[in-house]
Amino acid sequence: MLAKSKISGVGHYVPENVVTNNDLAKIMDTTDEWIQERTGIKERRWFTYGKDTVASMGAEAARKAVANAGLELSDIDFIILATLSPDYYFPGPGVKVQEALGIDTIGALDVRNQCSGFIYSLSIADQFVKTGMYKNVLVIGSEVHSHRLDKSTRGRSVSVIFGDGAGAVVVSATDKDSDAGILSTHLHSQGKYAEELCTMGPGNMTTPVFETDYVSDPEHIFPKMNGSTVFKHAVVRFKEVIHEALNANNMAPTDIDLLIPHQANLRISQFVQAKMQLPQDKVFNNIQKYGNTTAASIPLALSEAWQEGKVKEGDLVCLAAFGSGFTWASALVRW
């Protein structure tokens, strides 16, 4: 008989360096007014070079999630880490999280699904736990964007959006008759839009790394985004994938106690809230403080929502994401 899985603990970590919109206005042609009006973002965190890494931030968030679950690090059976900004080209940072946590040679899997990476990872953890292979799986989203953003005016439409941070949850086996648990996850992709939001290099579609045009061409090293196309697809897919999760569980939007959308843009969250006819207090947003932290944004928001008492036992929590790939995903969780 299949087991059931639940989120047993949450945690997050953000770098201490706060970068306001006015700070950005000092280094590129932008304004606090433009950024707030188009994205809702007031400030974000940037990592400290030499101190923070994707692995170190992920490990810190993970330690908090394990403590929050009332577990010891030695109880963890497997690590899944989602990021689009790995510390090395390879290996992925999952193994460095394993090292930092000192959990003896357990497996570490790196997931590359950008903004949807956390829900993809949650889904993988859910399957491992349900089949009985593992009892406690760490699921981490961690990003350092600020090291690879074009901080000149040329890159302003992308660089003002993204921020650094990490969030983590523990997915644990639970009694199959318990109400609490991950009810379902739903994963999608559409690769024909891969180039609408991507970083080309280092990769095999760009010129070799050591050629001078590689380093001189910002197209190859910085993220590029067709913002309006991404926006248009996002609002459709968010709504669609939330309905998919509700339908799979014979539920309606009114059953949702808290929707935690990937923090892409406050305007996208507000659009989805309106389309789903949800009251404002049923949608959690913290993009105002952290910007878009891609794979980290949902666990970071979930952890803060929990800290603020907005996620309570028995609540129906809906997680939904859309981003580069395009990929999109949702999860329904009974807390």
Ligand code: UT7
């Ligand atoms: O997490 C992954 C998913 N990502 C998303 O969901 C992002 C989706 N897209 C968006 O959120 C929006 O498209 C953006 C916030 C990225 C951009 O907003 P927009 O309303 O689509 O602006 P735009 O790119 O069409 O640019 C409008 C104007 C342009 O000037 P002109 O051509 O009208 O004179 C830009 O050059 O705003 C200018 N602009 C800026 N001005 C001041 C672009 N970036 C900035 C900036 N500051 N940072």
